Amino acid sequence: ETGVTQSPTHLxxxxxxxxxxxxxxxxxxxxxxxxxxxxxxxxxxIFQYYREEENxxxxxxxxxxxxxxxxxxxxxxxxxxxxxxxxxxLCASSRPSGRARETQYFGPGTRLLVL
Amino acid sequence: AQTVTQSQPEMSVQEAETxxxxxxxDTSENNYxxxxxxxxxxxxxxxxxxxxxxxxxxxxxNRFSVNFQKAAKSFSLKISDSQLGDTAMxxxxxxxxxxxxxxxxxxxxxxxxxx
Numbered sequence: 001e002t003g004v005t006q007s008p009t010h011l012x013x014x015x016x017x018x019x020x021x022x023x024x025x026x027x028x029x030x031x032x033x034x035x036x037x038x039x040x041x042x043x044x045x046i047f048q049y050y051r052e053e054e055n056x057x058x059x060x061x062x063x064x065x066x067x068x069x070x071x072x073x074x075x076x077x078x079x080x081x082x083x084x085x086x087x088x089x090l091c092a093s094s095r096p097s098g099r100a101r102e103t104q105y106f107g108p109g110t111r112l113l114v115l
Numbered sequence: 116a117q118t119v120t121q122s123q124p125e126m127s128v129q130e131a132e133t134x135x136x137x138x139x140x141d142t143s144e145n146n147y148x149x150x151x152x153x154x155x156x157x158x159x160x161x162x163x164x165x166x167x168x169x170x171x172x173x174x175x176x177n178r179f180s181v182n183f184q185k186a187a188k189s190f191s192l193k194i195s196d197s198q199l200g201d202t203a204m205x206x207x208x209x210x211x212x213x214x215x216x217x218x219x220x221x222x223x224x225x226x227x228x229x230x
Binding site: 031033035040041042043044045048056058088090092094102103104105106107108109 | 119150152157158159160161162165206208216217218219220221222223
């Protein structure tokens with residue numbers, strides 16, 4: 001069984017640029033969540049995708065956007081990068097199952113540095 | 116909104132000893148899920164243990180066990196027979212039972228296991 005994968009592992013951008021991060025969900029998982037983890041902090045929820053639709057969003061501005069594809073892989077796009085966007089971006093996949101909430105399994109993350 | 120508090124930023128334990136990591140949370144929900152995740156220096160977030168709020172029995176996974184006190188909104192993690200590989204950041208996380216299954220994390224605690 002393949003786990004959650006993310007690409008790229010590291011990325012350096014300059015302020016004002018745009019970036020796209022990618023995530024492949026674990027086999028059998030159709031829900032993908034994205035988190036931002038600043039250095040020394042806990043992850044913060046950005047948004048979640050389920051069956052190609054956004055299914056909840058955290059307190060992040062509209063320049064953070066996403067997509068989910070029919071194979072359940074996902075992209076996180078960030079426009080007009082700011083210095084504070086420098087962080088580890090984590091993707092997690094899970095299977096929704098009725099009323100029960102499935103565990104989220106995380107990828108290794110993408111480290112973004114904005115200069 | 117839910118909050119998760121981990122008030123101890125760092126802890127240290129001797130190899131083979133037992134250590135307890137504390138976590139408190141605040142929620143108005145009656146049904147929810149609690150997790151402990153481990154993030155080693157290599158940064159991949161790994162699930163340690165999961166607890167469903169409706170279950171009175173504390174979850175255990177080999178050397179890891181929790182003390183779940185629902186009335187006190189407390190969820191501590193006990194690591195028995197600590198090993199060098201347990202050195203990592205540990206995050207306590209909350210998930211509600213609503214349609215949007217996002218995780219709310221605490222700030223984490225850095226655990227160092229001394230040889």
